[in-house]
Amino acid sequence: MNISVLLKQVPDTTAKISISNGKVDEDSVSKWSMSPYDEYALEAGMQLKEATGGNLIAITCGPERTKKMLTDAAAVGADTLVHIPIEGVKDSTHIQKLLAAAVERFDSSVILCGKQAADTNGGSTGPGVAELIGAACVTLVSEVKFSDGKFTTIRPSSSGIEKVMVDGLSVFAFDKGTSELRRPNVRGIMMAKKKPIESISSDDLGVALDSSSLVVNSQSPPPEKPAGQKFEGAEHVGEVVLKLRNEANVI
């Protein structure tokens, strides 16, 4: 079984985001990491691979720097590394087409990804790719198991959680999983460095990145809040509660 994991490299969640000339300054990002929810997708991919003897394919779209993340994925056990080189911010519709073409090229039976990336926070990729390849999609899942030719997964419901079964081509978008993430060992890291990365261009995938009807005007720091009122000591609690009622009208 071919298991595809869709990964995105993002500024580490501890990194400061600075803006220059109306754009997020990527050069100033101190550390790039695999998007946190994608790590859970990768872990689930490893477990599926171990349970089924499958082949784990790690796929990313992005600039040159994202290859490092693919090597990190190989260090924990990804078998095939696929890089789709693109530069700059693209419409998520384009990314979905590239990823959909890639998972089809590798004849994937199941596709795993994070519920959303830590940079755009969208959550469009999993369901969008599923739509393009005609797959089922379950989002916010915490585990995926395979038995008797079917996948079972856990997702939140309005009253708790529910166990969902899917038969056939499926996309699972992960929330924080229930499993501890595995860490690469030294041998894994050494082997990963030698693992080739297959580069597939949008042309190879037959995807035309036509112009988007979406124009990014600017990126900016979040609006500054006016300085708040600060009180020293717990004796002011009563006063602040009255302000919450009378000034803010929130209680």
Place this chain on the structure above:
Amino acid sequence: MDFTVIAEANGDSLHPTTYQLIGAAASMGSNPTVICPNGTGAEEAAKINGVEKVISVNGDCFNIFDGGAWASSLSSLCGDIILISASPNGREIGSRIAAKKDIPVIQDVTSMTEGITVSRPIYSGKAMESLTITGSAVITLRPNSFEAALAENNAPINVVDQSADVKISIQEAINKASERLDVTEADIIISGGRGMGTIENFSHLEEIADTIGAAVGASRAVVDEWGMPHRMQVGQTGKTVTPSLYIAVGISGAIQHLAGMRSSKYILAINKDSDAPIFGVADYGIVASWEDAIPSLKSALSELQS
């Protein structure tokens, strides 16, 4: 541009965000068509100001949530600009409809002006992005970011039968009846961090939450280190919340945490460290330990409630 609003339900009625979606469409000078999946809340939607008509969609596919089936059923009923809540289900349906129609989807929008120009938080609120849309699009709106429309209308309701293939099935539903109010649903949240000392001390926050009908949240540190449930985590790798009031107790305000709660309408921070970054985003700050502040907070709030 004609606007379509896909209603979000809460049980048998409309979720409050549906009023905000309609309010947002109306603020753009549009009289939206409102689509009610499974017919839920159709009569209620017809009463909301600005609504031109309601389409009540019936189909077996609405018996369980399968974003793909829902999108297949609803897609052909939608107009140029499709507004839907940026809830998990809304995002999923929105992405599916956009992919089906080959149009862009813009998630988690917090403001919208003529043009159509929208802005949305990126990097979990560490930055904002402004976008202009020149064609059809799906736009998901962040709850509590738009004025709700009032309800004194009487729009017509069209009933449509349109189901689709469901590809998933529910094997087992596990209820967690004792579960507290969810942080993403609450109008007031009281969250604790490492400054609370131990996990047991969260009982004090729960007591206050019960008094004022709030949800209890937590910082990443206490979720990771003390094993609080992840669903309580507010921040970049947890929930992004926009309540009317966010009370942060013993939370220093790591950039991670601020990302998840800074767009709350009002923030009250209680922390014994006067230099804690949380005070930088707080409307009201009290420099005190939780041990000193919480008893007075509890009594002041109960007094207001009585």
